[in-house]
Amino acid sequence: MLTGQASTLPETNSPIGFLLVLAIALPAGGVALSLLLGGRGAQRLAMATMPLGVAVALVVAGNIWRSGRSLTYLVGGWHPPLGIALRADGLSAVMLLTTAVVIGAVCLYARGSFGLPAGADERRAPLVFWIMLMGVWSGLNAVWLAGDLFSLYVALELLTFSAVPLVSLDGSAATLEAALRYLLFALIGSVLYLLGTALLYGGYGTLDLVLLSHVIKPEPTAFIAASLMTAGLLAKTALFPLHLWLPPAHAGAPAGGSALLSALVVKGSFILTVRLWFEAMPSLLHLGTSQLLGALGAAAVLFGSVLALRQARLKLMIAYSTIAQIGYLFFLFPLASAPAEATSMFGDDWNGIAWTGGMMQLVAHATAKAAMFMAAGLIAEALGHDRIAEFAGLGRALPVTMLAFGLGGMSLMGLPPSGGFVAKAMLLVAAMAEGQWWWAVVILVGGLLAAGYMFRVFAPALAAVDVTMRRRVVVPQSRQAVVLALAICAMLLGLMPLRPSQLLEVGRPASVTALTR
Amino acid sequence: MSDAALYGLCSAVLVGVGLYGTIVQPQPLQKILAFNIVGSGTFLLFGVIARRGAAADMGGDPVPQAMVITGLVVAFSATALAVALLLRLHDEAGRADDAPTPPATDDETSGC
Numbered sequence: 001m002l003t004g005q006a007s008t009l010p011e012t013n014s015p016i017g018f019l020l021v022l023a024i025a026l027p028a029g030g031v032a033l034s035l036l037l038g039g040r041g042a043q044r045l046a047m048a049t050m051p052l053g054v055a056v057a058l059v060v061a062g063n064i065w066r067s068g069r070s071l072t073y074l075v076g077g078w079h080p081p082l083g084i085a086l087r088a089d090g091l092s093a094v095m096l097l098t099t100a101v102v103i104g105a106v107c108l109y110a111r112g113s114f115g116l117p118a119g120a121d122e123r124r125a126p127l128v129f130w131i132m133l134m135g136v137w138s139g140l141n142a143v144w145l146a147g148d149l150f151s152l153y154v155a156l157e158l159l160t161f162s163a164v165p166l167v168s169l170d171g172s173a174a175t176l177e178a179a180l181r182y183l184l185f186a187l188i189g190s191v192l193y194l195l196g197t198a199l200l201y202g203g204y205g206t207l208d209l210v211l212l213s214h215v216i217k218p219e220p221t222a223f224i225a226a227s228l229m230t231a232g233l234l235a236k237t238a239l240f241p242l243h244l245w246l247p248p249a250h251a252g253a254p255a256g257g258s259a260l261l262s263a264l265v266v267k268g269s270f271i272l273t274v275r276l277w278f279e280a281m282p283s284l285l286h287l288g289t290s291q292l293l294g295a296l297g298a299a300a301v302l303f304g305s306v307l308a309l310r311q312a313r314l315k316l317m318i319a320y321s322t323i324a325q326i327g328y329l330f331f332l333f334p335l336a337s338a339p340a341e342a343t344s345m346f347g348d349d350w351n352g353i354a355w356t357g358g359m360m361q362l363v364a365h366a367t368a369k370a371a372m373f374m375a376a377g378l379i380a381e382a383l384g385h386d387r388i389a390e391f392a393g394l395g396r397a398l399p400v401t402m403l404a405f406g407l408g409g410m411s412l413m414g415l416p417p418s419g420g421f422v423a424k425a426m427l428l429v430a431a432m433a434e435g436q437w438w439w440a441v442v443i444l445v446g447g448l449l450a451a452g453y454m455f456r457v458f459a460p461a462l463a464a465v466d467v468t469m470r471r472r473v474v475v476p477q478s479r480q481a482v483v484l485a486l487a488i489c490a491m492l493l494g495l496m497p498l499r500p501s502q503l504l505e506v507g508r509p510a511s512v513t514a515l516t517r
Numbered sequence: 518m519s520d521a522a523l524y525g526l527c528s529a530v531l532v533g534v535g536l537y538g539t540i541v542q543p544q545p546l547q548k549i550l551a552f553n554i555v556g557s558g559t560f561l562l563f564g565v566i567a568r569r570g571a572a573a574d575m576g577g578d579p580v581p582q583a584m585v586i587t588g589l590v591v592a593f594s595a596t597a598l599a600v601a602l603l604l605r606l607h608d609e610a611g612r613a614d615d616a617p618t619p620p621a622t623d624d625e626t627s628g629c
């Protein structure tokens with residue numbers, strides 16, 4: 001059913017649209033070349049790709065910021081629905097930047113754990129790590145930029161296949177098991193997503209997000225497809241109650257890998273869920289659906305935080321806290337889609353504020369959590385273990401690392417001035433102004449629980465003890481500085497004004513605004 | 518019953534059987550097989566859609582067929598990766614079930 005809908009959408013290539021292809025192709029090219037060059041070459045390629053990728057992200061974001069318009073690139077000059085369009089709106093720009101910053105930091109950090117000193121024998125783990133790092137980057141950029149549901153499926157699969165090997169780099173039975181469980185959850189998720197895609201194509205004859213939003217109607221085909229796709233995506237995002245795979249996988253990976261998985265990989269399927277509901281099928285985002293997704297998020301916040309409080313090992317604690325922080329993201333659905341009568345009372349763009357708040361939570365969590373996982377990695381390297389109960393004197397032994405860990409924790413708790421504070425404050429006021437006070441209660445309780453599990457680490461680490469801690473290895477200052485710099489990024493986000501962000505306004509789904517007017 | 522409806526129902530049955538398997542079967546290998554059954558059902562559905570949406574002078578809509586080819590490649594690589602992980606787990610642990618590994622000794626670190 002190839003109708004001539006291309007005529008309704010006179011899309012043309014933006015002047016710098018080719019950069020969107022480059023954002024995906026650069027790291028993908030790195031992967032292909034690494035397979036030829038081997039271990040040492042893979043590391044050099046990753047370190048060379050990193051600044052180029054950061055530059056591409058900066059130019060794309062800067063262009064969207066200045067011009068206030070989305071970028072489009074029609075691959076091969078073919079128009080949708082037959083061709084594939086890459087599109088970068090404000091949300092894509094923010095995600096491209098976040099990805100570039102976190103991956104840049106992980107590259108610098110991982111030189112310490114996966115770098116090969118001159119003369120050393122090449123091993124398998126570093127080769128796999130550098131290849132998968134570039135694979136994850138390429139997959140993520142494809143998720144941020146792809147404009148149709150099938151390309152997004154391929155992008156998600158590229159992301160999953162790059163992420164799973166990161167879990168089992170040490171090759172132990174426990175991490176292999178975690179990787180296998182992660183892969184099984186992800187596979188069921190992707191096949192459900194593909195099934196929904198087939199139904200949508202059968203019903204509407206297009207998978208392009210923009211074209212689909214024009215033709216989709218609230219009818220059984222669309223409902224069933226949306227339910228299948230959402231269920232699949234939630235399994236990949238590890239939203240409660242489909243979170244079972246996350247803690248062993250994220251805690252078992254090496255610290256640099258954990259940072260990628262927790263900060264970025266789970267966000268790929270989340271952004272896809274957002275695009276699916278807000279952009280492709282806004283007419284289906286009834287109060288019921290958005291409240292259900294919000295309720296699952298609330299359960300994740302409470303459940304993840306309580307379990308984080310009970311963990312004896314630092315990396316597992318951080319992994320459970322990821323489950324809780326993912327929960328906050330899903331408050332976006334009820335709070336950014338409130339009906340007009342709920343938002344008119346205080347006469348402001350509350351849906352827009354919730355939209356910015358939700359995305360801020362995503363960016364703040366990405367930077368803070370990556371910093372915390374890498375700090376935990378340094379602690380484990382220095383001590384040879386990560387048992388929280390034996391952290392006495394750690395504050396004196398690793399002051400810079402503990403500072404970075406603490407700054408990340410501040411963002412999780414939502415203390416000012418931090419990115420987490422701005423995000424949670426915006427969601428909180430939006431919840432109150434829209435009369436959905438129950439989300440505000442969960443946001444506050446979640447912050448309190450986060451303070452609880454952070455306190456469990458800091459109480460022994462900063463206690464005044466006389467014993468000097470025995471360190472197994474001395475951690476280089478440069479790696480501590482990278483972690484601290486990333487944590488400071490999470491802090492600087494706290495200087496954002498509490499209003500809809502200018503960059504995120506570009507190409508903001510009409511559904512977020514239309515409902516307020 | 519039209520051909521499209523018949524094949525559509527077949528695909529629904531395959532998806533149902535596969536989903537049941539992924540949830541109920543405890544063994545990873547059985548889960549991987551069940552995933553492939555869901556996949557077959559989905560690909561059959563793409564075929565039905567290609568046939569049903571065919572324009573007057575064509576045997577089928579080529580777009581879903583292109584998607585099926587991509588989907589098959591993805592499903593094949595996914596299965597290969599899962600089986601490779603399972604074999605490696607079998608080598609390491611001497612078994613290939615889903616039971617949790619007993620907690621490691623105190624000396625074990627969490628990696629770096």
